[in-house]
Amino acid sequence: MSKIVVEKSPPLKGTVRVSGAKNSALPILAASLLGTEDIILEDVPSLRDVDVICEVLSSLGAEVQRYEGGKIKINSANLNKHETPYELMSKMRASFLVMGPLLTRLGKAKTSLPGGCAIGTRPIDLHLKGFKALGADIDVDHGYVAAYGDKLVGDRIYLDFPSVGATENIMMAAVLAEGETVIDNAAMEPEIVDLANFLSKLGADIKGAGTSSIRINGVEKLGGCHHSVIPDRIEAGTYMVASAITGGDIIVENVITSHIKPVIAKLRETGCEIWENGDKVRVIGKNSRNAVDVKTLPYPGFPTDMQAQFMSLMSVSKGTSVIIETVFENRFMHVDELKRMGADIKIDGRSAIVQGVDSLTGAQVKATDLRAGAALILAGLIADGQTTIDHVYHIDRGYDGIEKKLTKLGAKIYRTE
Numbered sequence: 001m002s003k004i005v006v007e008k009s010p011p012l013k014g015t016v017r018v019s020g021a022k023n024s025a026l027p028i029l030a031a032s033l034l035g036t037e038d039i040i041l042e043d044v045p046s047l048r049d050v051d052v053i054c055e056v057l058s059s060l061g062a063e064v065q066r067y068e069g070g071k072i073k074i075n076s077a078n079l080n081k082h083e084t085p086y087e088l089m090s091k092m093r094a095s096f097l098v099m100g101p102l103l104t105r106l107g108k109a110k111t112s113l114p115g116g117c118a119i120g121t122r123p124i125d126l127h128l129k130g131f132k133a134l135g136a137d138i139d140v141d142h143g144y145v146a147a148y149g150d151k152l153v154g155d156r157i158y159l160d161f162p163s164v165g166a167t168e169n170i171m172m173a174a175v176l177a178e179g180e181t182v183i184d185n186a187a188m189e190p191e192i193v194d195l196a197n198f199l200s201k202l203g204a205d206i207k208g209a210g211t212s213s214i215r216i217n218g219v220e221k222l223g224g225c226h227h228s229v230i231p232d233r234i235e236a237g238t239y240m241v242a243s244a245i246t247g248g249d250i251i252v253e254n255v256i257t258s259h260i261k262p263v264i265a266k267l268r269e270t271g272c273e274i275w276e277n278g279d280k281v282r283v284i285g286k287n288s289r290n291a292v293d294v295k296t297l298p299y300p301g302f303p304t305d306m307q308a309q310f311m312s313l314m315s316v317s318k319g320t321s322v323i324i325e326t327v328f329e330n331r332f333m334h335v336d337e338l339k340r341m342g343a344d345i346k347i348d349g350r351s352a353i354v355q356g357v358d359s360l361t362g363a364q365v366k367a368t369d370l371r372a373g374a375a376l377i378l379a380g381l382i383a384d385g386q387t388t389i390d391h392v393y394h395i396d397r398g399y400d401g402i403e404k405k406l407t408k409l410g411a412k413i414y415r416t417e
């Protein structure tokens with residue numbers, strides 16, 4: 001199994017370009033099952049998760065052609081299977097997002113139940129609540145979930161939590177349902193808006209995406225379109241923290257700054273200087289090692305997907321920081337790994353109390369999930385000596401060319417087999 005080795009690096013300098021967003025690309029690829037004509041997607045990041053979802057689409061009868069530079073062509077005119085193979089589903093939770101499109105297009109869908117993962121139990125009750133409200137029968141048995149409904153009919157659905165995945169799955173199921181569906185307390189993440197924009201280009205009638213109430217009027221059929229995936233706000237935030245933690249001065253390109261307001265605000269609170277200019281942000285980190293408190297929340301709050309990276313920064317900041325994780329119940333697996341590197345962190349329920357230390361030391365650690373892996377790379381950049389990170393397949397799920405991009409900024413990072 002390959003490992004990533006990170007050595008103490010100089011302050012980062014230069015320019016880094018952010019790739020298309022994983023969390024937009026995955027639902028949009030799933031939604032491609034709804035179209036009956038050619039769909040061309042651009043700016044799709046090169047990631048393990050994208051490889052897996054493309055395999056899922058092919059296994060269902062869609063034609064998927066991949067080109068250099070993040071372009072993918074999909075044609076789902078001959079969609080002919082409603083069941084996804086367990087081996088593919090078990091590789092990635094987001095493959096559950098094919099349920100909504102399959103159900104509404106074929107009248108039936110069956111996938112293995114996505115299990116829990118390192119960051120929490122990650123139930124799917126809200127997805128199923130939505131499908132049921134649209135008239136589907138749900139059958140959960142022997143580790144599989146099946147949904148049946150020849151004729152879905154729109155309804156009003158209140159989500160008990162603004163779940164990103166449930167909002168997406170229900171929105172996708174509703175686009176071909178009869179009449180109007182309203183999702184209340186819907187997730188408002190930029191990736192929901194990107195999915196709604198994509199579906200609208202296919203011919204769907206969706207209003208209110210990006211607010212807490214989304215209205216979908218079902219249409220008979222969807223066609224094809226050309227769509228570019230929005231930039232990855234979490235990848236952008238990760239490089240911004242890399243500049244802050246190393247005391248660097250970098251420009252992050254291909255950023256929609258309104259999507260990363262909480263990250264910009266919190267970095268400024270640490271003392272980091274940030275200049276916004278169109279789709280670029282310059283991040284000057286020389287004074288950015290001051291402790292701040294962080295509380296993760298659904299968008300537009302501080303993203304849970306940036307919590308681990310901020311914890312690395314707080315580990316070497318002046319003072320004490322309280323980091324509260326409200327979105328996932330178990331997203332502190334990186335704490336033990338950071339402690340191996342000398343961080344001083346205590347967990348109390350959903351809070352982590354981080355007492356900044358003067359320096360970290362390189363160690364052998366493992367990426368317990370995607371963002372935990374990114375956090376360990378960030379910690380490795382300023383730790384004395386060498387940090388060797390195991391289980392890097394987690395990192396490959398969500399960071400397009402991370403070693404290459406960091407190396408270009410002057411970081412000492414490489415992969416070993």
Ligand SMILES: CC(=O)N[C@H]1[C@@H](OP(=O)(O)OP(=O)(O)OC[C@H]2O[C@@H](n3ccc(=O)[nH]c3=O)[C@H](O)[C@@H]2O)O[C@H](CO)[C@@H](O)[C@@H]1O
Binds near residue numbers: 022
């Ligand atoms: C592929 C993708 O887009 N992944 C993102 C998506 O994950 P995902 O869509 O899985 O996250 P959700 O917003 O659904 O989950 C948030 C919370 O809702 C709970 N919940 C969710 C569904 C459900 O049916 N019942 C339920 O209780 C979860 O357990 C969790 O505590 O949003 C998360 C929250 O911003 C991000 O961390 C992930 O990177």
Ligand SMILES: C=C(OP(=O)(O)O)C(=O)O
Binds near residue numbers: 023094305370371398
């Ligand atoms: C939790 C994440 O992703 P996923 O939902 O794909 O596991 C993430 O991107 O940090």
